[in-house]
Amino acid sequence: GAVVSQHPSRVICKSGTSVKIECRSLDFQATTMFWYRQFPKQSLMLMATSNEGSKATYEQGVEKDKFLINHASLTLSTLTVTSAHPEDSSFYICSAPRAESGPEAFFGQGTRLTVV
Amino acid sequence: GNSVTQMEGPVTLSEEAFLTINCTYTATGYPSLFWYVQYPGEGLQLLLKATKADDKGSNKGFEATYRKETTSFHLEKGSVQVSDSAVYFCALSAGAAGNKLTFGGGTRVLVKP
Numbered sequence: 001g002a003v004v005s006q007h008p009s010r011v012i013c014k015s016g017t018s019v020k021i022e023c024r025s026l027d028f029q030a031t032t033m034f035w036y037r038q039f040p041k042q043s044l045m046l047m048a049t050s051n052e053g054s055k056a057t058y059e060q061g062v063e064k065d066k067f068l069i070n071h072a073s074l075t076l077s078t079l080t081v082t083s084a085h086p087e088d089s090s091f092y093i094c095s096a097p098r099a100e101s102g103p104e105a106f107f108g109q110g111t112r113l114t115v116v
Numbered sequence: 117g118n119s120v121t122q123m124e125g126p127v128t129l130s131e132e133a134f135l136t137i138n139c140t141y142t143a144t145g146y147p148s149l150f151w152y153v154q155y156p157g158e159g160l161q162l163l164l165k166a167t168k169a170d171d172k173g174s175n176k177g178f179e180a181t182y183r184k185e186t187t188s189f190h191l192e193k194g195s196v197q198v199s200d201s202a203v204y205f206c207a208l209s210a211g212a213a214g215n216k217l218t219f220g221g222g223t224r225v226l227v228k229p
Contacts, residue, residue: 103148
């Protein structure tokens, strides 16, 4: 099946710094990718839709200046958590649909962010 | 809007027991339905899916049938193993292919030997 790779899998950063998370579709092109956030023992909440070559679409309540999304190529989307704070600590996971696979979404491995 | 409701966990079972996780949904149109599984410390993996009414998705001994009349997609497995311990998410995708997913709250399953 399709493969989506997310990097890094774990990152620890200091408060006030920025962290970049990459999401790559390895064997297909993805004009759209989705970024989710998962709080401990909770479900996944969609943060934003990343669109290749255009601005991301953010869900209500998500700060676009804090969570910068860039989708510069058909195989790469990045999420940058700017000026991170401890409350940003969470599990971030991306997904990408592949046109040939219909409505199924393929997920990356996720990134565990800890802000200290 | 779209929503997915699934039974809260945790669900604790003995090995070889029967597992059912209830899932109901609300959506406009005709959504596709999914069950994803998340093993400890990992991302999500697609377990099974169904794209139209009365379809049955199956994989690794798990089954779920798309019931339009009851707007449900309950997950079942006849004999669980310790390795089935994970969090299970019911989800739907409505609209055009590649649309975003709406997830249920997740159900943690713990299978004891």
